Protein backbone atom coordinates (compact mmCIF):
# COMPACT_ATOMS: atom_id res chain seq x y z
CA UNK A 186 0.00 0.00 0.00
CA UNK A 187 2.79 2.38 1.00
CA UNK A 188 4.62 1.65 -2.26
CA UNK A 189 1.51 2.55 -4.28
CA UNK A 190 1.12 5.77 -2.29
CA UNK A 191 4.77 6.73 -2.84
CA UNK A 192 4.51 5.91 -6.52
CA UNK A 193 1.38 8.11 -6.89
CA UNK A 194 3.08 10.94 -4.96
CA UNK A 195 6.20 10.77 -7.12
CA UNK A 196 4.10 10.64 -10.27
CA UNK A 197 2.05 13.68 -9.13
CA UNK A 198 5.17 15.71 -8.26
CA UNK A 199 6.94 14.76 -11.47
CA UNK A 200 3.96 15.59 -13.70
CA UNK A 201 3.39 18.90 -11.85
CA UNK A 202 7.06 19.81 -12.27
CA UNK A 203 6.92 18.85 -15.95
CA UNK A 204 3.77 20.98 -16.44
CA UNK A 205 5.48 23.93 -14.71
CA UNK A 206 8.64 23.48 -16.75
CA UNK A 207 6.73 23.61 -20.05
CA UNK A 208 4.28 26.41 -19.18
CA UNK A 209 5.56 28.73 -16.47
CA UNK A 210 9.32 28.42 -16.06
CA UNK A 211 10.02 31.42 -18.28
CA UNK A 212 7.62 33.87 -16.66
CA UNK A 213 9.15 37.34 -16.29
CA UNK A 214 9.01 38.53 -12.68
CA UNK A 215 10.11 42.00 -11.66
CA UNK A 216 13.38 42.46 -9.78
CA UNK A 217 11.43 44.26 -7.08
CA UNK A 218 8.87 41.70 -5.85
CA UNK A 219 5.31 43.07 -5.77
CA UNK A 220 3.26 41.39 -3.07
CA UNK A 221 -0.42 41.39 -4.07
CA UNK A 222 -3.01 41.24 -1.28
CA UNK A 223 -6.78 41.65 -1.35
CA UNK A 224 -8.36 41.77 2.08
CA UNK A 225 -6.88 41.27 5.55
CA UNK A 226 -9.53 40.01 7.92
CA UNK A 227 -10.43 37.35 10.48
CA UNK A 228 -14.07 37.33 9.31
CA UNK A 229 -14.90 34.06 7.63
CA UNK A 230 -15.35 33.83 3.89
CA UNK A 231 -14.44 31.09 1.46
CA UNK A 232 -12.26 33.27 -0.71
CA UNK A 233 -8.63 32.19 -1.13
CA UNK A 234 -7.57 35.84 -1.30
CA UNK A 235 -8.38 36.59 2.35
CA UNK A 236 -5.31 36.72 4.59
CA UNK A 237 -5.84 36.49 8.35
CA UNK A 238 -4.66 39.41 10.46
CA UNK A 239 -2.06 37.38 12.38
CA UNK A 240 -0.65 35.95 9.14
CA UNK A 241 -0.35 39.47 7.69
CA UNK A 242 1.33 40.71 10.87
CA UNK A 243 3.72 37.74 10.56
CA UNK A 244 4.55 38.67 6.95
CA UNK A 245 5.33 42.27 7.92
CA UNK A 246 7.43 41.18 10.89
CA UNK A 247 9.37 38.77 8.68
CA UNK A 248 10.03 41.53 6.12
CA UNK A 249 11.13 43.93 8.83
CA UNK A 250 13.30 41.40 10.70
CA UNK A 251 14.99 40.30 7.47
CA UNK A 252 15.89 43.89 6.59
CA UNK A 253 13.55 44.32 3.61
CA UNK A 254 12.87 47.88 2.44
CA UNK A 255 9.34 48.84 1.33
CA UNK A 256 9.03 50.95 -1.85
CA UNK A 257 5.96 52.63 -3.26
CA UNK A 258 5.01 51.58 -6.79
CA UNK A 259 6.20 54.96 -8.10
CA UNK A 260 9.59 54.47 -6.39
CA UNK A 261 9.84 50.97 -7.86
CA UNK A 262 8.82 51.98 -11.39
CA UNK A 263 12.37 52.75 -12.66
CA UNK A 264 13.42 49.20 -11.72
CA UNK A 265 10.38 47.40 -13.14
CA UNK A 266 10.98 47.86 -16.83
CA UNK A 267 14.76 48.11 -16.95
CA UNK A 268 17.75 46.11 -15.91
CA UNK A 269 19.07 48.72 -13.45
CA UNK A 270 19.68 47.34 -10.01
CA UNK A 271 16.98 48.06 -7.43
CA UNK A 272 17.93 48.71 -3.79
CA UNK A 273 18.78 45.40 -2.16
CA UNK A 274 15.90 43.53 -0.49
CA UNK A 275 13.24 45.95 -1.68
CA UNK A 276 9.56 45.06 -2.16
CA UNK A 277 6.19 46.66 -2.95
CA UNK A 278 2.79 45.97 -1.35
CA UNK A 279 -0.43 46.39 -3.29
CA UNK A 280 -4.09 45.79 -2.40
CA UNK A 281 -6.60 45.10 -5.14
CA UNK A 282 -10.27 46.14 -4.81
CA UNK A 283 -9.84 48.72 -1.99
CA UNK A 284 -12.10 47.14 0.60
CA UNK A 285 -12.99 49.15 3.67
CA UNK A 286 -11.73 46.51 6.10
CA UNK A 287 -8.18 47.55 5.18
CA UNK A 288 -8.66 50.41 7.63
CA UNK A 289 -9.24 48.06 10.56
CA UNK A 290 -6.02 46.05 10.61
CA UNK A 291 -3.97 46.23 7.40
CA UNK A 292 -3.31 49.98 7.30
CA UNK A 293 -2.52 50.36 11.05
CA UNK A 294 -0.17 47.35 10.83
CA UNK A 295 1.62 48.75 7.76
CA UNK A 296 2.01 52.09 9.53
CA UNK A 297 3.39 50.43 12.65
CA UNK A 298 6.15 48.85 10.52
CA UNK A 299 6.62 52.12 8.57
CA UNK A 300 5.67 50.36 5.32
CA UNK A 301 3.50 51.77 2.57
CA UNK A 302 1.18 50.32 -0.09
CA UNK A 303 -0.73 51.10 -3.26
CA UNK A 304 -4.47 50.48 -3.28
CA UNK A 305 -6.29 49.73 -6.53
CA UNK A 306 -9.83 51.07 -6.55
CA UNK A 307 -13.01 50.02 -8.37
CA UNK A 308 -14.28 53.53 -9.00
CA UNK A 309 -17.92 52.65 -9.70
CA UNK A 310 -18.28 51.22 -6.18
CA UNK A 311 -16.52 53.69 -3.87
CA UNK A 312 -18.31 53.71 -0.50
CA UNK A 313 -20.64 50.94 -1.68
CA UNK A 314 -21.09 47.18 -1.35
CA UNK A 315 -19.08 44.96 -3.72
CA UNK A 316 -22.07 43.95 -5.82
CA UNK A 317 -19.72 43.07 -8.71
CA UNK A 318 -18.37 40.11 -6.72
CA UNK A 319 -19.80 36.67 -5.98
CA UNK A 320 -21.22 36.59 -2.43
CA UNK A 321 -18.91 34.28 -0.44
CA UNK A 322 -19.95 35.27 3.09
CA UNK A 323 -23.05 36.35 4.99
CA UNK A 324 -22.61 39.98 4.00
CA UNK A 325 -20.91 41.84 1.21
CA UNK A 326 -17.73 43.80 1.72
CA UNK A 327 -17.78 47.58 1.42
CA UNK A 328 -15.36 49.58 -0.66
CA UNK A 329 -13.44 52.55 0.75
CA UNK A 330 -15.24 55.87 0.41
CA UNK A 331 -13.73 59.01 -1.15
CA UNK A 332 -13.14 60.63 2.26
CA UNK A 333 -11.40 57.48 3.58
CA UNK A 334 -9.21 57.42 0.46
CA UNK A 335 -8.33 61.09 1.01
CA UNK A 336 -7.14 60.24 4.53
CA UNK A 337 -5.03 57.36 3.19
CA UNK A 338 -3.45 59.64 0.58
CA UNK A 339 -2.64 62.09 3.37
CA UNK A 340 -0.90 59.24 5.22
CA UNK A 341 1.38 58.57 2.23
CA UNK A 342 -0.47 55.62 0.68
CA UNK A 343 -0.96 55.70 -3.09
CA UNK A 344 -3.84 54.65 -5.34
CA UNK A 345 -4.38 53.25 -8.82
CA UNK A 346 -7.24 52.16 -11.04
CA UNK A 347 -8.87 48.75 -10.87
CA UNK A 348 -11.41 49.90 -13.55
CA UNK A 349 -14.97 51.18 -13.00
CA UNK A 350 -16.92 47.90 -12.77
CA UNK A 351 -14.25 45.21 -12.20
CA UNK A 352 -14.88 43.26 -15.43
CA UNK A 353 -12.58 40.70 -17.00
CA UNK A 354 -11.23 43.10 -19.65
CA UNK A 355 -10.29 40.25 -22.00
CA UNK A 356 -14.01 39.48 -22.42
CA UNK A 357 -15.00 43.03 -23.50
CA UNK A 358 -14.96 44.76 -26.91
CA UNK A 359 -12.39 47.52 -27.40
CA UNK A 360 -14.80 50.44 -26.86
CA UNK A 361 -15.93 49.13 -23.45
CA UNK A 362 -12.36 48.38 -22.37
CA UNK A 363 -11.34 51.96 -23.17
CA UNK A 364 -14.37 53.27 -21.27
CA UNK A 365 -13.39 51.26 -18.18
CA UNK A 366 -9.78 52.44 -18.40
CA UNK A 367 -10.37 56.11 -19.17
CA UNK A 368 -13.40 56.74 -16.93
CA UNK A 369 -11.74 55.23 -13.85
CA UNK A 370 -8.48 57.13 -14.47
CA UNK A 371 -10.21 60.46 -15.03
CA UNK A 372 -12.52 59.99 -12.04
CA UNK A 373 -9.60 59.35 -9.67
CA UNK A 374 -7.54 62.21 -11.09
CA UNK A 375 -10.42 64.68 -10.80
CA UNK A 376 -11.66 63.52 -7.39
CA UNK A 377 -8.28 63.39 -5.68
CA UNK A 378 -6.39 65.89 -7.82
CA UNK A 379 -3.44 63.57 -8.49
CA UNK A 380 -2.12 61.85 -11.61
CA UNK A 381 -3.01 58.15 -11.93
CA UNK A 382 -0.24 56.14 -13.56
CA UNK A 383 -1.03 52.55 -12.55
CA UNK A 384 -3.71 50.00 -13.38
CA UNK A 385 -4.27 46.59 -11.84
CA UNK A 386 -6.12 44.18 -14.15
CA UNK A 387 -9.32 42.77 -12.61
CA UNK A 388 -8.85 39.02 -12.05
CA UNK A 389 -5.23 39.61 -13.09
CA UNK A 390 -6.26 39.02 -16.71
CA UNK A 391 -4.88 40.68 -19.80
CA UNK A 392 -3.87 40.00 -23.40
CA UNK A 393 -2.06 41.91 -26.20
CA UNK A 394 -5.24 43.72 -27.34
CA UNK A 395 -5.99 44.92 -23.78
CA UNK A 396 -2.39 45.97 -23.17
CA UNK A 397 -2.32 48.23 -26.24
CA UNK A 398 -5.58 49.90 -25.07
CA UNK A 399 -4.08 50.45 -21.60
CA UNK A 400 -1.15 52.20 -23.26
CA UNK A 401 -3.57 54.25 -25.38
CA UNK A 402 -5.51 55.28 -22.24
CA UNK A 403 -2.34 56.88 -20.84
CA UNK A 404 -1.25 54.50 -18.08
CA UNK A 405 2.47 54.13 -17.41
CA UNK A 406 2.25 50.58 -16.07
CA UNK A 407 -0.28 47.80 -15.44
CA UNK A 408 -0.13 44.86 -13.06
CA UNK A 409 -1.19 41.28 -13.73
CA UNK A 410 -1.21 38.15 -11.60
CA UNK A 411 -1.26 34.44 -12.28
CA UNK A 412 -0.21 35.04 -15.89
CA UNK A 413 2.99 36.75 -16.89
CA UNK A 414 4.89 37.79 -19.94
CA UNK A 415 7.10 34.92 -21.12
CA UNK A 416 9.68 36.45 -23.41
CA UNK A 417 11.14 39.68 -24.77
CA UNK A 418 12.15 42.72 -22.77
CA UNK A 419 10.08 43.57 -19.67
CA UNK A 420 6.67 44.94 -20.61
CA UNK A 421 5.35 47.66 -18.29
CA UNK A 422 1.82 46.81 -19.42
CA UNK A 423 2.11 43.32 -17.90
CA UNK A 424 4.00 43.57 -14.63
CA UNK A 425 3.74 40.27 -12.87
CA UNK A 426 2.80 40.47 -9.19
CA UNK A 427 3.11 37.76 -6.55
CA UNK A 428 -0.38 37.14 -5.12
CA UNK A 429 -0.42 36.37 -1.40
CA UNK A 430 -3.32 34.21 -0.31
CA UNK A 431 -4.92 32.38 2.59
CA UNK A 432 -2.41 29.51 2.45
CA UNK A 433 0.70 31.69 2.67
CA UNK A 434 2.81 31.68 5.82
CA UNK A 435 6.29 33.14 6.16
CA UNK A 436 7.81 30.07 4.47
CA UNK A 437 5.72 30.71 1.35
CA UNK A 438 6.46 34.43 1.51
CA UNK A 439 10.19 33.71 1.56
CA UNK A 440 9.84 31.32 -1.42
CA UNK A 441 8.08 34.05 -3.37
CA UNK A 442 10.48 36.85 -2.41
CA UNK A 443 13.67 34.93 -3.09
CA UNK A 444 12.35 32.71 -5.90
CA UNK A 445 14.26 29.83 -4.35
CA UNK A 446 14.08 26.12 -5.18
CA UNK A 447 10.48 25.91 -3.93
CA UNK A 448 9.24 28.80 -6.05
CA UNK A 449 7.85 26.52 -8.74
CA UNK A 450 5.41 25.08 -6.18
CA UNK A 451 4.30 28.61 -5.29
CA UNK A 452 3.78 29.37 -8.98
CA UNK A 453 1.63 26.28 -9.45
CA UNK A 454 -0.43 27.32 -6.41
CA UNK A 455 -0.84 30.89 -7.74
CA UNK A 456 -1.95 29.64 -11.14
CA UNK A 457 -4.42 27.11 -9.68
CA UNK A 458 -6.01 29.72 -7.39
CA UNK A 459 -6.16 32.23 -10.24
CA UNK A 460 -8.25 29.75 -12.23
CA UNK A 461 -10.98 29.98 -9.55
CA UNK A 462 -11.18 33.76 -9.89
CA UNK A 463 -11.92 33.30 -13.58
CA UNK A 464 -15.27 31.83 -12.55
CA UNK A 465 -16.51 35.16 -11.12
CA UNK A 466 -17.16 36.94 -14.44
CA UNK A 467 -18.92 33.81 -15.70
CA UNK A 468 -21.19 33.52 -12.65
CA UNK A 469 -21.68 37.27 -12.41
CA UNK A 470 -21.38 39.02 -15.78
CA UNK A 471 -20.54 42.73 -15.58
CA UNK A 472 -23.34 45.17 -14.79
CA UNK A 473 -22.44 48.81 -15.25
CA UNK A 474 -23.14 51.02 -12.22
Ligand SMILES: [Zn+2]
Nearest residue numbers: 281282387388
Ligand atom coordinates in the same frame (compact mmCIF):
# COMPACT_ATOMS: atom_id res chain seq x y z
ZN1 LIG B 1 -10.04 42.75 -8.04
